[in-house]
Amino acid sequence: xxxxxxxxxLNYKNIWFEGGKLHFIDQTKLPFKFSIFTSxxxxxxAAAIKEMKVRGAPAIGVAAAYALAQxxxxxxxxxxDGFVAHIKxxxxxxxxxxxxxxxxxxxxxxxxxxxxxxxNVEDCRELILxxxxxxxxxxxxxxxxxxxxxxxxxxxxxxxxxxxxAGALACVDYGTALAPLRLAHSRGKKIFVFVDExxxxxxxxxxxxxxxxxxxxxxxxVDNAAGFYMQRKEIDLCIVGADRIAVKNGYFANxxxxxxxxxxxxxxxxxxxxxxxxxxxxxxxxxxxxEERSGEEVLYIGGRRIFAKGARAKNPAFxxxxxxxxxxxxxxxxxxKPAEL
Amino acid sequence: xxxxxxxxxLNYKNIWFEGGKLHFIDQTKLPFKFSIFTSxxxxxxAAAIKEMKVRGAPAIGVAAAYALAQxxxxxxxxxxDGFVAHIKxxxxxxxxxxxxxxxxxxxxxxxxxxxxxxxNVEDCRELILxxxxxxxxxxxxxxxxxxxxxxxxxxxxxxxxxxxxAGALACVDYGTALAPLRLAHSRGKKIFVFVDExxxxxxxxxxxxxxxxxxxxxxxxVDNAAGFYMQRKEIDLCIVGADRIAVKNGYFANxxxxxxxxxxxxxxxxxxxxxxxxxxxxxxxxxxxxEERSGEEVLYIGGRRIFAKGARAKNPAFxxxxxxxxxxxxxxxxxxKPAEL
Numbered sequence: 001x002x003x004x005x006x007x008x009x010l011n012y013k014n015i016w017f018e019g020g021k022l023h024f025i026d027q028t029k030l031p032f033k034f035s036i037f038t039s040x041x042x043x044x045x046a047a048a049i050k051e052m053k054v055r056g057a058p059a060i061g062v063a064a065a066y067a068l069a070q071x072x073x074x075x076x077x078x079x080x081d082g083f084v085a086h087i088k089x090x091x092x093x094x095x096x097x098x099x100x101x102x103x104x105x106x107x108x109x110x111x112x113x114x115x116x117x118x119x120n121v122e123d124c125r126e127l128i129l130x131x132x133x134x135x136x137x138x139x140x141x142x143x144x145x146x147x148x149x150x151x152x153x154x155x156x157x158x159x160x161x162x163x164x165x166a167g168a169l170a171c172v173d174y175g176t177a178l179a180p181l182r183l184a185h186s187r188g189k190k191i192f193v194f195v196d197e198x199x200x201x202x203x204x205x206x207x208x209x210x211x212x213x214x215x216x217x218x219x220x221x222v223d224n225a226a227g228f229y230m231q232r233k234e235i236d237l238c239i240v241g242a243d244r245i246a247v248k249n250g251y252f253a254n255x256x257x258x259x260x261x262x263x264x265x266x267x268x269x270x271x272x273x274x275x276x277x278x279x280x281x282x283x284x285x286x287x288x289x290x291e292e293r294s295g296e297e298v299l300y301i302g303g304r305r306i307f308a309k310g311a312r313a314k315n316p317a318f319x320x321x322x323x324x325x326x327x328x329x330x331x332x333x334x335x336x337k338p339a340e341l
Numbered sequence: 342x343x344x345x346x347x348x349x350x351l352n353y354k355n356i357w358f359e360g361g362k363l364h365f366i367d368q369t370k371l372p373f374k375f376s377i378f379t380s381x382x383x384x385x386x387a388a389a390i391k392e393m394k395v396r397g398a399p400a401i402g403v404a405a406a407y408a409l410a411q412x413x414x415x416x417x418x419x420x421x422d423g424f425v426a427h428i429k430x431x432x433x434x435x436x437x438x439x440x441x442x443x444x445x446x447x448x449x450x451x452x453x454x455x456x457x458x459x460x461n462v463e464d465c466r467e468l469i470l471x472x473x474x475x476x477x478x479x480x481x482x483x484x485x486x487x488x489x490x491x492x493x494x495x496x497x498x499x500x501x502x503x504x505x506x507a508g509a510l511a512c513v514d515y516g517t518a519l520a521p522l523r524l525a526h527s528r529g530k531k532i533f534v535f536v537d538e539x540x541x542x543x544x545x546x547x548x549x550x551x552x553x554x555x556x557x558x559x560x561x562x563v564d565n566a567a568g569f570y571m572q573r574k575e576i577d578l579c580i581v582g583a584d585r586i587a588v589k590n591g592y593f594a595n596x597x598x599x600x601x602x603x604x605x606x607x608x609x610x611x612x613x614x615x616x617x618x619x620x621x622x623x624x625x626x627x628x629x630x631x632e633e634r635s636g637e638e639v640l641y642i643g644g645r646r647i648f649a650k651g652a653r654a655k656n657p658a659f660x661x662x663x664x665x666x667x668x669x670x671x672x673x674x675x676x677x678k679p680a681e682l
Contacts, residue, residue: 030649031648031649031652032646032649194655197540197639197648198565199538199540199563199564199565200563202647202648204648205647205648205649205652208648208649208652209649212649212651212652218653219636219653219654219655220636220639220640220648220652220653220654220655221639221654221655221656222540222541222564222597222598222639222656223540223563223564223565223598224539224540224564224596224597224598224601224660225597225598225655225656225657225660226601227598227600227601227604227660228597228600228657228660228661229655231600231660231661255565256563256565256566256569257563257564257565257566257568259568259569259572260565260567260568260601260605263568263604263605263608264601264604264605267604267608295560295561298538298561298562298563299561301642301643301645301647302642302645302647304642304643304645305373306543306546306642306643307372307538307543307545307546307549307561308371308372308373308546308549308550308553310553311372311546311549311553311561312559312560312561313560313561313562314535314560314561314562314566314570315562315563315566316566316569319565319566319568319569319572320569320572
């Protein structure tokens with residue numbers, strides 16, 4: 001992604017692994033300060049995911065895979081059972097960070113699978129490192145292909161609503177929901193993006209920051225105004241990401257507010273697309289756990305209280321949208337109507 | 342309404358007129374500081390309406406009526422034509438404050454009507470003062486009757502969603518949407534109120550402050566989460582106010598986001614009520630003008646920027662909800678299904 005640093009436009013990935021250290025753009029500092037957070041071990045990476053320094057389903061999947069590579073690197077000795085126990089302990093820590101996005105669970109399970117193939121510690125370590133790199137590279141390529149598949153759906157001159165941040169900052173690079181928009185813009189299509197501010201954590205500010213860096217025309221709106229612009233037919237299509245697509249259950253989880261926008265899009269006959277890699281699919285049938293975060297995320301903004309002393313808030317971080325509200329899911333392997341999934 | 346001041350619970354109206362001065366609770370200071378703003382003349386009252394020191398359709402209607410009483414009081418001399426011209430100038434100033442709520446226009450027109458009956462300046466002045474007092478008292482009584490009519494719709498044990506602030510702070514006292522809830526609570530019904538925070542101006546903080554003062558159980562939620570709780574059937578009914586009910590057009594205007602909640606309520610088979618006095622009705626067929634306020638209301642909270650430098654926002658203050666989404670309108674004269682209006 002393009003990032004303006006001290007007047008210069010540079011290219012950055014959101015997340016990369018180098019010499020056993022995991023680097024990523026610290027999203028708790030954006031959009032005011034561009035800074036790179038460096039995690040030295042899997043415990044720091046787990047903490048960073050919990051604190052949402054790194055966030056977005058694909059990004060935390062890749063971060064979890066790299067965290068297990070960090071765990072593999074820090075293990076000392078040649079005892080394979082000890083190594084496996086260490087990796088499993090780290091896996092549990094990673095799985096305990098955030099419950100809703102499935103990419104993280106899928107990535108951890110992929111890493112655990114390669115353990116079965118290793119004959120000794122060194123072998124396993126190399127397999128884990130390779131697998132983590134493959135997952136990161138796979139995620140990046142998936143986003144590029146989502147961009148290519150989704151770009152065809154974005155007509156010249158169209159206005160697009162997006163909710164939360166499903167951009168480069170939610171992935172290794174490029175984004176899921178924003179990938180088709182980047183590509184449409186770079187191919188010269190005139191598009192305009194309505195950016196839901198996405199309370200409580202204002203991930204719209206991340207999307208706004210990305211679009212501003214890329215020079216894609218856009219405006220921020222409060223989440224309450226999305227329906228207003230849909231009703232006026234000023235929005236031609238909606239694209240959002242997904243934290244977990246539970247195909248067998250017939251619904252997907254994404255940032256709270258997604259369900260509202262999907263219902264409004266259907267009511268106004270506006271196409272509603274979900275852009276997500278296959279790593280966000282869950283083929284089990286268990287219910288998606290919805291993370292309930294601290295009410296303080298609602299009651300405070302930037303450390304400043306916005307409600308009276310004594311006020312209490314409920315704060316579900318995600319919601320569930322039945323696939324009947326979805327026009328199609330844009331994946332790296334193609335664009336599928338819900339019935340085709 | 343109950344107000345806790347320095348540990349004591351006192352009773353306050355939101356707005357009252359005394360000795361030519363208009364007093365009201367300054368809502369730009371709430372919920373952090375309870376303070377009374379005093380306006381000395383109609384120009385100060387007009388400015389206070391623009392700045393939303395006083396807000397809410399019924400409250401700004403009453404404030405505009407009192408502003409014309411202030412204009413009547415400040416006029417010197419006995420020239421009736423001069424007096425009428427002065428009142429008309431003041432009327433234009435009041436009508437230029439905020440465009441969407443119709444109560445203000447209705448109140449100003451009611452005042453202008455009495456001018457026709459006065460034989461001299463003193464006569465007209467007295468008629469205007471009496472009319473302003475009558476409108477304020479009428480507004481108060483309308484809210485009480487809305488409370489009585491709406492309370493029957495609130496079952497013991499129910500959870501209610503409300504959007505924006507249609508409480509005592511939006512009226513002379515008591516409220517429109519909150520009136521049935523106050524009464525239900527005072528009659529011992531166990532209710533729980535979901536308070537939409539109502540971005541961008543967070544009028545949910547006013548509702549939260551009122552409910553906290555009254556001891557009515559409640560929680561704040563972000564506007565994005567209303568759909569989540571409706572989908573889970575944790576909300577039994579919705580009650581909102583109205584800035585203008587355009588009966589002949591078949592829709593009503595209210596705080597932006599109302600349309601979203603109404604669509605979601607219908608989708609989830611949850612009753613959606615509008616509580617508003619007859620002063621909020623508009624029987625003309627002209628389109629409702631939607632106030633577009635500064636994008637800075639979105640980009641800043643409490644003087645603090647929440648988006649990157651260079652970000653732009655669109656900020657419609659109201660939206661339009663077709664009456665087909667409304668179960669019934671609760672007025673002082675009864676509860677009416679849209680078809681009965």
